[in-house]
Amino acid sequence: MRLVVSVLCYFIIFNLFSQEKNIEEITIRGAKKTKIYELKKILESKKGKKLDSVLLAEDIIRLKRLPAISHAYFQVFHSHENKYNVFVNIEENFTIIPELNFWTTTNRRFAYKIGLNDFNFLGRNIAFGGFYQNNGFDSYGINFRAPTLFSGKWGIALHHQNWVSEEPLYFDDQTANYRYQNISYEVLGLYQINFKHQLQFGVNFFKEKYDYLSGSTSPNVPRSLNVSKRLLKFVYSYDNLDYYYQYISGFKSQFYGQFVTSENQYQDDFLIFWNDFFYYKRLGEKGNWANRLRVGLSSNNNTPFAPFALDNNVNLRGVGILVDRGTGSIVWNTEYRHTLYENNWLAIQGNVFNDFGTWRNPGGSLSDFLDSDNVRVYSGVGLRFINKKIFNAIFRIDYGYGLTKNASKGFVFGIGQYF
Known part of the structure; x- marks a missing residue:
């Protein structure tokens, strides 16, 4: 009996900690002239990939290096299960x-x-x-x-x-x-x-x-x-x-x-x-x-x-x-x-x-x-x-x-x- 309980606890803990947070969708807001697909092209964070705050911070710097972007920041919201929605907010430059x-x-x-x-x-x-x-x-x-x-x-x-x-x-x-x-x-x-x-x-x-x-x-x-x-x-x-x-x-x-x-x-x-x-x-x-x-x-x-x-x-x-x-x-x-x-x-x-x-x-x-x-x-x-x-x-x-x-x-x- 103890063996069964130990095995069940192991699988429950393993399941809880093995579920990575994944990106359900990336939404870019604030783009007027800039094509959304061009901005997503340079992002390392992608739909379906692991949610990585360090990688997202680097992506924001990538965006701010573009002549078209004067400022950018991201927000993360829970969607369901281990899925999260990422919102990237940008302010465009006149170029x-x-x-x-x-x-x-x-x-x-x-x-x-x-x-x-x-x-x-x-x-x-x-x-x-x-x-x-x-x-x-x-x-x-x-x-x-x-x-x-x-x-x-x-x-x-x-x-x-x-x-x-x-x-x-x-x-x-x-x-x-x-x-x-x-x-x-x-x-x-x-x-x-x-x-x-x-x-x-x-x-x-x-x-x-x-x-x-x-x-x-x-x-x-x-x-x-x-x-x-x-x-x-x-x-x-x-x-x-x-x-x-x-x-x-x-x-x-x-x-x-x-x-x-x-x-x-x-x-x-x-x-x-x-x-x-x-x-x-x-x-x-x-x-x-x-x-x-x-x-x-x-x-x-x-x-x-x-x-x-x-x-x-x-x-x-x-x-x-x-x-x-x-x-x-x-x-x-x-x-x-x-x-x-x-x-x-x-x-x-x-x-x-x-x-x-x-x-x-x-x-x-x-x-x-x-x-x-x-x-x-x-x-x-x-x-x-x-x-x-x-x-x-x-x-x-x-x-x-x-x-x-x-x-x-x-x-x-x-x-x-x-x-």
Whole structure:
């Protein structure tokens, strides 16, 4: 009798604890433009699968990383037996973003750029758009990026650009201005390994043209150059960032590797790579500490066409436009962002920042990074005007002041956070 009772108790306890909580249905609420099936495609939580709160939390972060989603959260309700209904509530961004910029070039020409991008084209998590730019020369670009076109993990990106600008080249302590043109066609495969790891890989076919305009000349530097090139690209991302409207927390690392081949006497085949490390931390209710460390090297050719540029809009705020080039770069940007005002659609942030950078000269050595002539330090303050309902609708203005010798200063304007 005791044996029978023991066996019955065992089976009752086993049955109680062996029944996993399963998902009866997933319902997404709040989607207006975005297709429901596209959102469900990227979710790891599926109908009929085990209910896993950790996996659901990761799915919410996946959704908040999409340009179309400004905020998301989930709710779980018991249905019957071991079945549960999951409700995913989202707030959509407005994702059709016009672009309009005005500035003056290095030779004081008036320049402008207009464009239009939809970051949720057809409601399918596709970014599609283009731009036209006139800075004394005509430029345009067309971009298509669909990270979940083929499945929840596989996608594709296509880019075409015809870029023309006047750019300075530096050689023998001299400077010359060239008309630079880059006509490129790029195809990339996009693959999401899992929640934190993603890959991009592909090829870019492009043609570069340099034509002398003014400045110094040298028998070792051509007055005109026209060369076709091929670029193999590989990008690996580790992304563990979490978003809450304008606030970001967590760590992200992004590695870029490129191998460029060409056939001309002035530019050899070269390898270039760099890694961006991002670290963000919430400080209190309104503060956000943001950091970006970039470390990059390329083939160390002694050429005025070195790939790493020292520029206002890329690395050091206040330094100027394309003031130098190098074959290596180490840059650390750090800033504290504080929300000064906020309502349901608008946030205004103030920030204080420090930008540190150093370069390796073309043909130089690693000791160039420690040379005081190559080290730049800039500090400054800025403002951010953020529309919380429109993707990347952040108007940015910073004023940077150089702290190292012979430093410059100035304002930097832009769309989106600096990093």
